[in-house]
Amino acid sequence: MTTVVVLYHSGYGHTQRMAQAVADGAGADLLAIDADGNLPEGGWDTLTAAGAIIMGSPTYMGSVSWQFKKFADASSKIWYTQAWKDKLFAGFTHSAAINGDKSSTLNYLFTLAMQHGGLWVSQGVMPSNSKAAQRNDPNYLGSYSGAIGQAPSDAGAGDMPPGDLASARAFGERVAAVSARFKS
Numbered sequence: 001m002t003t004v005v006v007l008y009h010s011g012y013g014h015t016q017r018m019a020q021a022v023a024d025g026a027g028a029d030l031l032a033i034d035a036d037g038n039l040p041e042g043g044w045d046t047l048t049a050a051g052a053i054i055m056g057s058p059t060y061m062g063s064v065s066w067q068f069k070k071f072a073d074a075s076s077k078i079w080y081t082q083a084w085k086d087k088l089f090a091g092f093t094h095s096a097a098i099n100g101d102k103s104s105t106l107n108y109l110f111t112l113a114m115q116h117g118g119l120w121v122s123q124g125v126m127p128s129n130s131k132a133a134q135r136n137d138p139n140y141l142g143s144y145s146g147a148i149g150q151a152p153s154d155a156g157a158g159d160m161p162p163g164d165l166a167s168a169r170a171f172g173e174r175v176a177a178v179s180a181r182f183k184s
């Protein structure tokens, strides 16, 4: 059984709530990037010891937050040694607009994982895209490459669609299930 860690940054709490749902599904620990773009003491070691890293960032200006990018750039020290090679990686993001260019954020997280020689786990939940589909149905926003969530710009973190949180939890369950097939 490998350890799953949910690494995330959140400016205003939405991505934090999503991260909690992913972690609940995965049975994983949370690791937050702080407002200055730094990990807590021991954070790098936690990531290196993990079998799977699920990365989350809000979508800011069509990509990850600067705090997440600071972490990503700092991970170049790990990249030099390829110490994270063959880990499982997965990603999630949250934005205000229905589209909001969340795919760009997921693509960035994917690219970072590939630079580290990782293996990417997809969302794995079929989209609810029929005429009868409702906003809180599974994967209503229709992402394949990672979990996504959306709440209007004037909705606080306490006012997020429960369906997105349920999809995030299912995503965490999937990453844990895939991870369980790998021995650390």
Ligand SMILES: Cc1cc2nc3c(=O)[nH]c(=O)nc-3n(C[C@H](O)[C@H](O)[C@H](O)COP(=O)(O)O)c2cc1C
Pocket (backbone or CB within 6 Å): 009, 010, 011, 012, 013, 014, 015, 016, 058, 059, 060, 061, 062, 063, 094, 095, 096, 097, 098, 099, 100, 101, 151, 153, 157
């Ligand atoms: C600097 C900044 C840039 C943003 N850029 C986008 C964007 O490109 N697309 C979008 O849909 N929402 C954008 N938003 C809205 C956030 O994605 C949205 O409020 C999200 O829920 C914030 O997540 P957080 O609470 O985890 O920080 C932006 C917000 C900020 C503060």
